[in-house]
Amino acid sequence: MAENPGAQGRAPSMADVAEVAGVSHQTVSRVLNDHPNVREETRAAVLAAIEQLGYRRNSAARALVTRRSGVLGVVTTGSALFGPSSTLLGIELAAREHGYVVTVATVTSFEPSTMSATVEQFLEQRVEGIIVVAPQVDATRAILDLGAPVPIVMVSSSFVDARGAGVSPVRSVSVDQVAGGRLATEHLLGLGHRNVLHVAGPGDWFDARARLVGWRAALETVPGASGEMVQGDWTADFGYDLGLRLAREGAPSAVFAANDQIALGLLRAFWESGLVVPRDVSVVGFDDVAGADHFIPPLTTVRQDFEALGRHALAVTDRMVEGEDPDTSPLVPELVVRASTTAWG
Amino acid sequence: MAENPGAQGRAPSMADVAEVAGVSHQTVSRVLNDHPNVREETRAAVLAAIEQLGYRRNSAARALVTRRSGVLGVVTTGSALFGPSSTLLGIELAAREHGYVVTVATVTSFEPSTMSATVEQFLEQRVEGIIVVAPQVDATRAILDLGAPVPIVMVSSSFVDARGAGVSPVRSVSVDQVAGGRLATEHLLGLGHRNVLHVAGPGDWFDARARLVGWRAALETVPGASGEMVQGDWTADFGYDLGLRLAREGAPSAVFAANDQIALGLLRAFWESGLVVPRDVSVVGFDDVAGADHFIPPLTTVRQDFEALGRHALAVTDRMVEGEDPDTSPLVPELVVRASTTAWG
DNA sequence: CGCGCCATTGTGAACGCTAACATCGTGCAC
């Protein structure tokens, strides 16, 4: 049975199927699109022909005439960080459920020129919407200046919720980082700590800024509470170096680290310096990365559900593509209390 | 200046550009494709018209006629594990450099039906190649049975390097996990340990199997060396539980954990049990995840460059798409010695 | 028995692009 006449020759088209089934190409199209008015035996004949030829529809041809590609573009940051990876996962899973196909572009910097080239590529593909997993501040500017003809959704805790500079509406979805920062800090304050050091993340990250805001807000609600802030990067190295210094120069009773990596570095530094966590100092992290429950000691942290965030981003995008108004209210993070924090005083 | 006559109306086409520039659409096409025989001022006029209209080429129309989509499909596993995420990153980065666009599909199981549906979707998009980041054994079977009309590259340490059941060639790229397992074990043996416990990963993962093979091979080269094997999952939880048991029942002097998560759990368990690492027991991990250098104590581990693996996968795919024969020799992992291992006896 | 309606199917024309070929000058060799 000569399945493919040409083997490597062109893939079978509707016309080929039509010929085998003895119908017109339009009837084949109807069968494929579940059009109601097709006689049952005709449908069967078409399906048989499809099976026999190994026919698959050509989405390019389809997109050309329908002017709908069914493709969504995701711009993601060029690092395998826990958050972005999980978010991408959530987006992809949800996209499939909504009938979209996802193409991704990884970007190593958020310079306007890079962003613009990336988006341009998406637009050539006629994506119906763009999701930017871009937690850095400078990504926003690049995006707002874009003025793409499709909806753009940013995944970040920015407060941008504008129409954008051009035609495209830009929205953002996020986990409420301010609430997370408050949660962490209130937990420490509730344990009796009155001096809570905050190790912040890089200043050009929205999340870092927002956690800082939450920390400060919590401090202000409790009389007598105070705390310093140190700004670092997201790395364990930074936490480690800082921890060593704190141990030398005198550590506060409580530290709120902007992410779990920093907290990990702190834990090691304290351990090496003979400071016992949580007896001598309580530590709270942020993210609840894999393994945080097995740090020494297991880390109290703020969990954010990145996958849910991704799904949320997709839902918002979908609504915007459909021309409806999305609900962009932020997701709420959750405090996970473990052994790295204890009462003070 | 009425930029878009219809604003939301259809995007400008070559014909529109041609009209504005006062040339034929074919000339526009020539300009876009850098055809040499275009007069300089004509080119300028076309470019100006493109700019003015905000024209972008339509890749669907282009793919339709050229029969080349420039799209690659990546199937990835439904988890934000460190390895797969980094690999995806490498693939994407390299894909762009090679002029491909990447669409991803996340799959939560490797059942043949799921795999087949996923690949089917890719084929409708007329992807030119498929990369499967599928470290589990059952993925292989599903893929070999597929017989897709495009090249398939598996990222895994399987030894599959077959033509596949159908028309499509199937190849695999990998990091040499056997070598990695040997590296870890030889390091411990070299330190004088004669009893090396191996905590293996799930038996249906290629990587787990291969590391096990490497461990065993290393043991066999050293007279008097021995070791037991415990099979677990990849989680820190498993490592923790096992560690507690070992501490109770008597631990060997050296443990080679199949990944860093397991090692992390072991470290905590030993610590809680009063066993000092590395004095009482040496621990080696695998992967070198972010933060492994700040575990307590910093973890000796085998680093594999997942991003390079991804790039390698893409290079192989590209060659196959071009009908050439790829070099699929495995990448070599690297031992990173830190503080969790020390001499014995 | 004739009319119209509806279910079923077919026909032709886009969609936006590239490939192949046709056309039109212009310059140069003879």
Next chain:
DNA sequence: GTGCACGATGTTAGCGTTCACAATGGCGCG
């Protein structure tokens, strides 16, 4: 001066779909 090659451009025909509309035929109903 004629012929011809070649550079620059235009014309036409698809690529594989879907959409709009036309055509066919059976059936109910007056």
